[in-house]
Amino acid sequence: MRVSVIQMNQGSDKAANLEQARRLIEAAIEADRPGLVSLPETWTNLGGGRESRRAAAEVLPAPGAEGGPAYEMLRGLARRHGITVHGGSIIEDGGEKLFNTTLVFAPDGSEIARYRKIHLFDITAPDGTGYRESALYGAGQDLALFEAGGIRFGCTICYDMRFPELYVALREMGAEAILVPSNFTLQTGKDHWEALLRARAIDTQCWIVAAASYGTYEERGATRSVYGHSLVADPWGHVVAKCSDGVGWATARLDQAVTRRVRAGMPLPEHRAAARAWRDKAPS
Structure with missing residues:
Protein backbone atom coordinates (compact mmCIF):
# COMPACT_ATOMS: atom_id res chain seq x y z
CA MET A 1 0.00 0.00 0.00
CA ARG A 2 1.27 3.48 -0.88
CA VAL A 3 0.87 6.30 1.66
CA SER A 4 1.51 10.03 1.26
CA VAL A 5 2.35 12.37 4.14
CA ILE A 6 1.21 15.94 3.45
CA GLN A 7 3.40 18.78 4.75
CA MET A 8 1.57 22.09 5.25
CA ASN A 9 2.37 25.64 6.35
CA LYS A 14 -9.20 28.30 8.32
CA ALA A 15 -10.57 28.72 4.79
CA ALA A 31 1.36 12.28 -8.89
CA ASP A 32 1.74 9.20 -6.70
CA ARG A 33 -1.63 7.38 -6.53
CA PRO A 34 -1.52 6.61 -2.79
CA GLY A 35 -4.11 4.44 -1.09
CA LEU A 36 -3.92 6.62 2.04
CA VAL A 37 -3.05 10.28 2.59
CA SER A 38 -2.25 11.80 5.98
CA LEU A 39 -2.40 15.46 7.06
CA PRO A 40 -0.52 17.18 9.93
CA GLU A 41 -1.75 18.00 13.42
CA THR A 42 -4.40 20.77 13.72
CA TRP A 43 -4.08 21.56 10.03
CA GLU A 58 -15.97 21.94 14.78
CA VAL A 59 -18.61 19.94 16.62
CA LEU A 60 -18.16 16.41 15.34
CA PRO A 61 -21.30 14.69 14.10
CA ALA A 62 -22.63 11.27 14.88
CA PRO A 63 -21.49 8.72 12.25
CA GLY A 64 -23.33 9.33 9.00
CA ALA A 65 -24.55 12.82 9.92
CA GLU A 66 -23.32 16.01 8.28
CA GLY A 67 -20.30 17.71 9.84
CA GLY A 68 -18.46 21.02 9.58
CA PRO A 69 -16.35 22.30 6.68
CA ALA A 70 -13.16 20.33 7.49
CA TYR A 71 -15.11 17.16 8.27
CA GLU A 72 -17.03 17.32 5.02
CA MET A 73 -13.95 18.18 2.96
CA LEU A 74 -12.09 15.12 4.26
CA ARG A 75 -15.09 12.86 3.73
CA GLY A 76 -15.62 14.24 0.23
CA LEU A 77 -11.98 13.75 -0.80
CA ALA A 78 -12.05 10.14 0.42
CA ARG A 79 -15.23 9.39 -1.53
CA ARG A 80 -14.25 11.31 -4.67
CA GLY A 94 -16.25 19.46 22.92
CA GLY A 95 -18.23 22.13 24.74
CA GLU A 96 -16.37 23.28 27.83
CA LYS A 97 -13.08 21.94 26.42
CA LEU A 98 -11.63 21.62 22.96
CA PHE A 99 -10.00 18.37 21.82
CA ASN A 100 -7.15 17.69 19.40
CA THR A 101 -8.85 14.99 17.36
CA THR A 102 -7.97 12.67 14.49
CA LEU A 103 -10.62 11.66 11.96
CA VAL A 104 -10.22 8.88 9.39
CA PHE A 105 -12.47 8.27 6.38
CA ALA A 106 -12.73 5.11 4.25
CA PRO A 107 -12.86 5.22 0.44
CA ASP A 108 -16.67 5.25 0.56
CA GLY A 109 -16.61 8.37 2.75
CA SER A 110 -17.61 6.64 5.98
CA GLU A 111 -15.83 7.62 9.20
CA ILE A 112 -13.79 4.65 10.43
CA ALA A 113 -11.73 6.11 13.30
CA ARG A 114 -11.77 8.99 15.75
CA TYR A 115 -8.92 9.60 18.21
CA ARG A 116 -8.43 12.36 20.79
CA LYS A 117 -4.81 13.20 21.66
CA ILE A 118 -3.93 11.62 25.01
CA HIS A 119 -0.65 13.33 25.96
CA LEU A 120 -0.97 17.12 26.07
CA PHE A 121 2.01 19.34 25.28
CA ASP A 122 2.73 21.16 28.56
CA ILE A 123 6.45 21.93 28.37
CA THR A 124 9.04 24.69 28.42
CA ALA A 125 11.27 24.74 25.33
CA PRO A 126 15.05 25.31 25.55
CA PHE A 146 -8.46 1.10 11.79
CA GLU A 147 -7.76 -1.04 8.73
CA ALA A 148 -6.89 0.22 5.26
CA GLY A 149 -5.44 -1.72 2.35
CA GLY A 150 -5.20 -4.84 4.50
CA ILE A 151 -2.94 -3.04 7.02
CA ARG A 152 -3.87 -2.29 10.63
CA PHE A 153 -3.08 1.35 11.54
CA GLY A 154 -2.82 2.86 15.02
CA CYS A 155 -3.52 6.51 15.77
CA THR A 156 -1.33 8.89 17.78
CA ILE A 157 -0.70 12.65 17.66
CA CYS A 158 2.61 14.52 18.01
CA TYR A 159 3.66 14.60 21.73
CA ASP A 160 2.31 11.06 22.11
CA MET A 161 5.51 9.90 20.38
CA ARG A 162 7.52 10.51 23.57
CA PHE A 163 5.63 7.73 25.36
CA PRO A 164 6.76 4.36 23.97
CA GLU A 165 4.31 2.42 26.13
CA LEU A 166 1.46 3.85 24.05
CA TYR A 167 3.10 2.58 20.87
CA VAL A 168 3.78 -0.84 22.37
CA ALA A 169 0.09 -1.02 23.36
CA LEU A 170 -0.93 -0.29 19.76
CA ARG A 171 1.43 -3.01 18.51
CA GLU A 172 -0.12 -5.45 20.98
CA MET A 173 -3.54 -4.51 19.61
CA GLY A 174 -2.42 -5.53 16.14
CA ALA A 175 -0.96 -2.34 14.63
CA GLU A 176 1.38 -2.77 11.67
CA ALA A 177 1.69 0.98 11.04
CA ILE A 178 1.28 3.97 13.36
CA LEU A 179 0.32 7.49 12.28
CA VAL A 180 1.89 10.53 13.98
CA PRO A 181 0.48 13.84 12.65
CA SER A 182 2.49 16.64 14.25
CA ASN A 183 3.28 20.30 14.80
CA PHE A 184 6.79 19.71 16.18
CA THR A 185 8.61 22.83 17.40
CA LEU A 186 11.77 23.78 15.54
CA GLN A 187 13.89 23.70 18.71
CA THR A 188 12.89 20.20 19.77
CA GLY A 189 12.48 18.94 16.21
CA LYS A 190 16.06 19.46 15.08
CA ASP A 191 17.28 17.19 17.89
CA HIS A 192 14.40 14.82 18.65
CA TRP A 193 11.98 14.47 15.71
CA GLU A 194 13.67 11.82 13.61
CA ALA A 195 15.33 10.10 16.58
CA LEU A 196 11.99 9.59 18.34
CA LEU A 197 10.13 8.42 15.25
CA ARG A 198 12.84 5.94 14.31
CA ALA A 199 12.90 4.69 17.91
CA ARG A 200 9.13 4.12 17.90
CA ALA A 201 9.47 2.18 14.63
CA ILE A 202 12.20 0.02 16.17
CA ASP A 203 10.29 -0.42 19.48
CA THR A 204 7.17 -1.67 17.76
CA GLN A 205 8.45 -3.06 14.43
CA CYS A 206 5.74 -0.93 12.82
CA TRP A 207 5.81 1.49 9.93
CA ILE A 208 5.72 5.07 11.22
CA VAL A 209 3.80 7.56 9.07
CA ALA A 210 4.39 11.13 10.30
CA ALA A 211 2.91 14.15 8.50
CA ALA A 212 4.08 17.45 9.97
CA SER A 213 3.62 21.20 9.68
CA TYR A 214 6.50 23.35 8.44
CA GLY A 215 7.49 27.00 8.72
CA THR A 216 6.41 29.92 10.90
CA TYR A 217 3.15 31.12 12.40
CA GLU A 218 2.05 33.99 14.64
CA GLU A 219 0.94 33.34 18.20
CA ARG A 220 -0.18 36.32 20.33
CA GLY A 221 2.25 38.68 18.63
CA ALA A 222 5.22 36.29 18.62
CA THR A 223 6.59 34.30 15.69
CA ARG A 224 6.96 30.57 16.30
CA SER A 225 8.49 27.91 14.08
CA VAL A 226 7.61 24.29 13.40
CA TYR A 227 10.11 21.76 12.08
CA GLY A 228 8.44 19.90 9.22
CA HIS A 229 10.50 16.98 7.81
CA SER A 230 7.43 14.77 7.40
CA LEU A 231 8.59 11.19 6.98
CA VAL A 232 7.84 7.50 6.70
CA ALA A 233 10.05 5.00 8.56
CA ASP A 234 10.03 1.23 8.07
CA PRO A 235 9.82 -1.38 10.87
CA TRP A 236 13.64 -1.59 11.03
CA GLY A 237 13.84 2.15 11.71
CA HIS A 238 15.05 3.26 8.27
CA VAL A 239 13.59 6.52 6.96
CA VAL A 240 12.31 5.54 3.51
CA ALA A 241 10.66 8.85 2.52
CA LYS A 242 11.00 12.42 3.77
CA CYS A 243 9.76 15.89 2.79
CA SER A 244 12.17 18.69 2.02
CA ASP A 245 11.68 22.14 3.56
CA GLY A 246 8.51 23.87 2.43
CA VAL A 247 5.02 22.59 1.66
CA GLY A 248 4.64 19.37 -0.27
CA TRP A 249 4.38 15.64 0.32
CA ALA A 250 6.37 12.41 0.41
CA THR A 251 5.16 8.96 -0.60
CA ALA A 252 6.30 5.48 0.39
CA ARG A 253 5.05 1.92 -0.07
CA LEU A 254 4.24 -0.01 3.10
CA ASP A 255 5.42 -3.55 2.33
CA GLN A 256 3.97 -6.16 4.69
CA ALA A 257 6.71 -8.61 3.65
CA VAL A 258 9.22 -6.24 5.29
CA THR A 259 7.10 -6.18 8.44
CA ARG A 260 6.94 -9.97 8.58
CA ARG A 261 10.68 -10.35 8.01
CA VAL A 262 11.64 -7.87 10.72
CA ARG A 263 9.26 -9.40 13.25
CA ALA A 264 10.29 -12.97 12.49
CA GLY A 265 13.98 -12.19 12.92
CA MET A 266 13.56 -10.38 16.24
CA PRO A 267 10.49 -11.57 18.20
CA LEU A 268 10.18 -8.57 20.52
CA PRO A 269 6.77 -9.48 22.02
CA GLU A 270 8.21 -12.72 23.42
CA HIS A 271 11.22 -10.91 24.83
CA ARG A 272 9.05 -8.12 26.22
CA ALA A 273 6.98 -10.70 28.10
CA ALA A 274 10.16 -11.89 29.82
CA ALA A 275 11.05 -8.31 30.74
CA ARG A 276 7.60 -7.80 32.23
CA ALA A 277 7.94 -10.94 34.33
CA TRP A 278 11.23 -9.60 35.67
CA ARG A 279 9.65 -6.21 36.39
CA ASP A 280 6.76 -7.79 38.28
CA LYS A 281 9.24 -9.57 40.57
CA ALA A 282 11.23 -6.41 41.28
CA PRO A 283 10.75 -4.89 44.76
CA SER A 284 8.58 -1.77 44.86
Whole structure:
Protein backbone atom coordinates (compact mmCIF):
# COMPACT_ATOMS: atom_id res chain seq x y z
CA MET A 1 0.00 0.00 0.00
CA ARG A 2 1.27 3.48 -0.88
CA VAL A 3 0.87 6.30 1.66
CA SER A 4 1.51 10.03 1.26
CA VAL A 5 2.35 12.37 4.14
CA ILE A 6 1.21 15.94 3.45
CA GLN A 7 3.40 18.78 4.75
CA MET A 8 1.57 22.09 5.25
CA ASN A 9 2.37 25.64 6.35
CA GLN A 10 -1.01 26.46 7.87
CA GLY A 11 -1.93 29.61 9.77
CA SER A 12 -4.96 31.08 11.49
CA ASP A 13 -7.11 31.45 8.33
CA LYS A 14 -9.20 28.30 8.32
CA ALA A 15 -10.57 28.72 4.79
CA ALA A 16 -7.04 29.16 3.40
CA ASN A 17 -5.87 26.11 5.34
CA LEU A 18 -8.67 23.98 3.90
CA GLU A 19 -7.78 25.08 0.39
CA GLN A 20 -4.07 24.40 0.93
CA ALA A 21 -4.82 20.91 2.26
CA ARG A 22 -7.18 20.10 -0.62
CA ARG A 23 -4.68 21.28 -3.22
CA LEU A 24 -1.79 19.29 -1.73
CA ILE A 25 -3.85 16.12 -1.29
CA GLU A 26 -5.10 16.22 -4.86
CA ALA A 27 -1.58 16.90 -6.18
CA ALA A 28 -0.22 13.93 -4.24
CA ILE A 29 -3.03 11.70 -5.53
CA GLU A 30 -2.42 12.74 -9.12
CA ALA A 31 1.36 12.28 -8.89
CA ASP A 32 1.74 9.20 -6.70
CA ARG A 33 -1.63 7.38 -6.53
CA PRO A 34 -1.52 6.61 -2.79
CA GLY A 35 -4.11 4.44 -1.09
CA LEU A 36 -3.92 6.62 2.04
CA VAL A 37 -3.05 10.28 2.59
CA SER A 38 -2.25 11.80 5.98
CA LEU A 39 -2.40 15.46 7.06
CA PRO A 40 -0.52 17.18 9.93
CA GLU A 41 -1.75 18.00 13.42
CA THR A 42 -4.40 20.77 13.72
CA TRP A 43 -4.08 21.56 10.03
CA THR A 44 -7.21 23.72 10.15
CA ASN A 45 -5.58 26.22 12.53
CA LEU A 46 -2.11 27.07 13.79
CA GLY A 47 -1.59 30.34 15.63
CA GLY A 48 -3.74 33.33 16.37
CA GLY A 49 -4.46 32.48 20.00
CA ARG A 50 -7.43 31.08 21.89
CA GLU A 51 -10.11 32.92 19.94
CA SER A 52 -8.75 31.69 16.61
CA ARG A 53 -8.67 28.08 17.81
CA ARG A 54 -12.22 28.25 19.10
CA ALA A 55 -13.39 29.81 15.84
CA ALA A 56 -11.75 26.96 13.87
CA ALA A 57 -13.23 24.22 16.08
CA GLU A 58 -15.97 21.94 14.78
CA VAL A 59 -18.61 19.94 16.62
CA LEU A 60 -18.16 16.41 15.34
CA PRO A 61 -21.30 14.69 14.10
CA ALA A 62 -22.63 11.27 14.88
CA PRO A 63 -21.49 8.72 12.25
CA GLY A 64 -23.33 9.33 9.00
CA ALA A 65 -24.55 12.82 9.92
CA GLU A 66 -23.32 16.01 8.28
CA GLY A 67 -20.30 17.71 9.84
CA GLY A 68 -18.46 21.02 9.58
CA PRO A 69 -16.35 22.30 6.68
CA ALA A 70 -13.16 20.33 7.49
CA TYR A 71 -15.11 17.16 8.27
CA GLU A 72 -17.03 17.32 5.02
CA MET A 73 -13.95 18.18 2.96
CA LEU A 74 -12.09 15.12 4.26
CA ARG A 75 -15.09 12.86 3.73
CA GLY A 76 -15.62 14.24 0.23
CA LEU A 77 -11.98 13.75 -0.80
CA ALA A 78 -12.05 10.14 0.42
CA ARG A 79 -15.23 9.39 -1.53
CA ARG A 80 -14.25 11.31 -4.67
CA HIS A 81 -10.83 9.69 -5.03
CA GLY A 82 -11.63 6.28 -3.55
CA ILE A 83 -8.85 6.41 -0.96
CA THR A 84 -8.47 6.42 2.83
CA VAL A 85 -8.05 9.94 4.21
CA HIS A 86 -6.36 10.28 7.61
CA GLY A 87 -7.24 13.83 8.57
CA GLY A 88 -4.20 14.48 10.78
CA SER A 89 -6.06 16.23 13.54
CA ILE A 90 -8.56 19.06 13.70
CA ILE A 91 -9.80 21.10 16.64
CA GLU A 92 -12.93 19.49 18.05
CA ASP A 93 -15.47 21.61 19.92
CA GLY A 94 -16.25 19.46 22.92
CA GLY A 95 -18.23 22.13 24.74
CA GLU A 96 -16.37 23.28 27.83
CA LYS A 97 -13.08 21.94 26.42
CA LEU A 98 -11.63 21.62 22.96
CA PHE A 99 -10.00 18.37 21.82
CA ASN A 100 -7.15 17.69 19.40
CA THR A 101 -8.85 14.99 17.36
CA THR A 102 -7.97 12.67 14.49
CA LEU A 103 -10.62 11.66 11.96
CA VAL A 104 -10.22 8.88 9.39
CA PHE A 105 -12.47 8.27 6.38
CA ALA A 106 -12.73 5.11 4.25
CA PRO A 107 -12.86 5.22 0.44
CA ASP A 108 -16.67 5.25 0.56
CA GLY A 109 -16.61 8.37 2.75
CA SER A 110 -17.61 6.64 5.98
CA GLU A 111 -15.83 7.62 9.20
CA ILE A 112 -13.79 4.65 10.43
CA ALA A 113 -11.73 6.11 13.30
CA ARG A 114 -11.77 8.99 15.75
CA TYR A 115 -8.92 9.60 18.21
CA ARG A 116 -8.43 12.36 20.79
CA LYS A 117 -4.81 13.20 21.66
CA ILE A 118 -3.93 11.62 25.01
CA HIS A 119 -0.65 13.33 25.96
CA LEU A 120 -0.97 17.12 26.07
CA PHE A 121 2.01 19.34 25.28
CA ASP A 122 2.73 21.16 28.56
CA ILE A 123 6.45 21.93 28.37
CA THR A 124 9.04 24.69 28.42
CA ALA A 125 11.27 24.74 25.33
CA PRO A 126 15.05 25.31 25.55
CA ASP A 127 14.60 29.00 24.69
CA GLY A 128 12.15 29.44 27.59
CA THR A 129 8.98 29.46 25.45
CA GLY A 130 6.14 27.80 27.32
CA TYR A 131 3.48 25.59 25.75
CA ARG A 132 0.37 24.71 27.79
CA GLU A 133 -1.95 22.64 25.64
CA SER A 134 -4.00 21.62 28.67
CA ALA A 135 -5.07 25.24 29.22
CA LEU A 136 -7.40 24.89 26.23
CA TYR A 137 -7.64 21.19 25.37
CA GLY A 138 -8.95 18.16 27.15
CA ALA A 139 -7.06 14.86 27.03
CA GLY A 140 -8.33 11.77 25.26
CA GLN A 141 -8.68 8.45 27.04
CA ASP A 142 -9.02 5.77 24.36
CA LEU A 143 -6.77 4.18 21.76
CA ALA A 144 -7.94 3.91 18.16
CA LEU A 145 -7.03 1.63 15.27
CA PHE A 146 -8.46 1.10 11.79
CA GLU A 147 -7.76 -1.04 8.73
CA ALA A 148 -6.89 0.22 5.26
CA GLY A 149 -5.44 -1.72 2.35
CA GLY A 150 -5.20 -4.84 4.50
CA ILE A 151 -2.94 -3.04 7.02
CA ARG A 152 -3.87 -2.29 10.63
CA PHE A 153 -3.08 1.35 11.54
CA GLY A 154 -2.82 2.86 15.02
CA CYS A 155 -3.52 6.51 15.77
CA THR A 156 -1.33 8.89 17.78
CA ILE A 157 -0.70 12.65 17.66
CA CYS A 158 2.61 14.52 18.01
CA TYR A 159 3.66 14.60 21.73
CA ASP A 160 2.31 11.06 22.11
CA MET A 161 5.51 9.90 20.38
CA ARG A 162 7.52 10.51 23.57
CA PHE A 163 5.63 7.73 25.36
CA PRO A 164 6.76 4.36 23.97
CA GLU A 165 4.31 2.42 26.13
CA LEU A 166 1.46 3.85 24.05
CA TYR A 167 3.10 2.58 20.87
CA VAL A 168 3.78 -0.84 22.37
CA ALA A 169 0.09 -1.02 23.36
CA LEU A 170 -0.93 -0.29 19.76
CA ARG A 171 1.43 -3.01 18.51
CA GLU A 172 -0.12 -5.45 20.98
CA MET A 173 -3.54 -4.51 19.61
CA GLY A 174 -2.42 -5.53 16.14
CA ALA A 175 -0.96 -2.34 14.63
CA GLU A 176 1.38 -2.77 11.67
CA ALA A 177 1.69 0.98 11.04
CA ILE A 178 1.28 3.97 13.36
CA LEU A 179 0.32 7.49 12.28
CA VAL A 180 1.89 10.53 13.98
CA PRO A 181 0.48 13.84 12.65
CA SER A 182 2.49 16.64 14.25
CA ASN A 183 3.28 20.30 14.80
CA PHE A 184 6.79 19.71 16.18
CA THR A 185 8.61 22.83 17.40
CA LEU A 186 11.77 23.78 15.54
CA GLN A 187 13.89 23.70 18.71
CA THR A 188 12.89 20.20 19.77
CA GLY A 189 12.48 18.94 16.21
CA LYS A 190 16.06 19.46 15.08
CA ASP A 191 17.28 17.19 17.89
CA HIS A 192 14.40 14.82 18.65
CA TRP A 193 11.98 14.47 15.71
CA GLU A 194 13.67 11.82 13.61
CA ALA A 195 15.33 10.10 16.58
CA LEU A 196 11.99 9.59 18.34
CA LEU A 197 10.13 8.42 15.25
CA ARG A 198 12.84 5.94 14.31
CA ALA A 199 12.90 4.69 17.91
CA ARG A 200 9.13 4.12 17.90
CA ALA A 201 9.47 2.18 14.63
CA ILE A 202 12.20 0.02 16.17
CA ASP A 203 10.29 -0.42 19.48
CA THR A 204 7.17 -1.67 17.76
CA GLN A 205 8.45 -3.06 14.43
CA CYS A 206 5.74 -0.93 12.82
CA TRP A 207 5.81 1.49 9.93
CA ILE A 208 5.72 5.07 11.22
CA VAL A 209 3.80 7.56 9.07
CA ALA A 210 4.39 11.13 10.30
CA ALA A 211 2.91 14.15 8.50
CA ALA A 212 4.08 17.45 9.97
CA SER A 213 3.62 21.20 9.68
CA TYR A 214 6.50 23.35 8.44
CA GLY A 215 7.49 27.00 8.72
CA THR A 216 6.41 29.92 10.90
CA TYR A 217 3.15 31.12 12.40
CA GLU A 218 2.05 33.99 14.64
CA GLU A 219 0.94 33.34 18.20
CA ARG A 220 -0.18 36.32 20.33
CA GLY A 221 2.25 38.68 18.63
CA ALA A 222 5.22 36.29 18.62
CA THR A 223 6.59 34.30 15.69
CA ARG A 224 6.96 30.57 16.30
CA SER A 225 8.49 27.91 14.08
CA VAL A 226 7.61 24.29 13.40
CA TYR A 227 10.11 21.76 12.08
CA GLY A 228 8.44 19.90 9.22
CA HIS A 229 10.50 16.98 7.81
CA SER A 230 7.43 14.77 7.40
CA LEU A 231 8.59 11.19 6.98
CA VAL A 232 7.84 7.50 6.70
CA ALA A 233 10.05 5.00 8.56
CA ASP A 234 10.03 1.23 8.07
CA PRO A 235 9.82 -1.38 10.87
CA TRP A 236 13.64 -1.59 11.03
CA GLY A 237 13.84 2.15 11.71
CA HIS A 238 15.05 3.26 8.27
CA VAL A 239 13.59 6.52 6.96
CA VAL A 240 12.31 5.54 3.51
CA ALA A 241 10.66 8.85 2.52
CA LYS A 242 11.00 12.42 3.77
CA CYS A 243 9.76 15.89 2.79
CA SER A 244 12.17 18.69 2.02
CA ASP A 245 11.68 22.14 3.56
CA GLY A 246 8.51 23.87 2.43
CA VAL A 247 5.02 22.59 1.66
CA GLY A 248 4.64 19.37 -0.27
CA TRP A 249 4.38 15.64 0.32
CA ALA A 250 6.37 12.41 0.41
CA THR A 251 5.16 8.96 -0.60
CA ALA A 252 6.30 5.48 0.39
CA ARG A 253 5.05 1.92 -0.07
CA LEU A 254 4.24 -0.01 3.10
CA ASP A 255 5.42 -3.55 2.33
CA GLN A 256 3.97 -6.16 4.69
CA ALA A 257 6.71 -8.61 3.65
CA VAL A 258 9.22 -6.24 5.29
CA THR A 259 7.10 -6.18 8.44
CA ARG A 260 6.94 -9.97 8.58
CA ARG A 261 10.68 -10.35 8.01
CA VAL A 262 11.64 -7.87 10.72
CA ARG A 263 9.26 -9.40 13.25
CA ALA A 264 10.29 -12.97 12.49
CA GLY A 265 13.98 -12.19 12.92
CA MET A 266 13.56 -10.38 16.24
CA PRO A 267 10.49 -11.57 18.20
CA LEU A 268 10.18 -8.57 20.52
CA PRO A 269 6.77 -9.48 22.02
CA GLU A 270 8.21 -12.72 23.42
CA HIS A 271 11.22 -10.91 24.83
CA ARG A 272 9.05 -8.12 26.22
CA ALA A 273 6.98 -10.70 28.10
CA ALA A 274 10.16 -11.89 29.82
CA ALA A 275 11.05 -8.31 30.74
CA ARG A 276 7.60 -7.80 32.23
CA ALA A 277 7.94 -10.94 34.33
CA TRP A 278 11.23 -9.60 35.67
CA ARG A 279 9.65 -6.21 36.39
CA ASP A 280 6.76 -7.79 38.28
CA LYS A 281 9.24 -9.57 40.57
CA ALA A 282 11.23 -6.41 41.28
CA PRO A 283 10.75 -4.89 44.76
CA SER A 284 8.58 -1.77 44.86
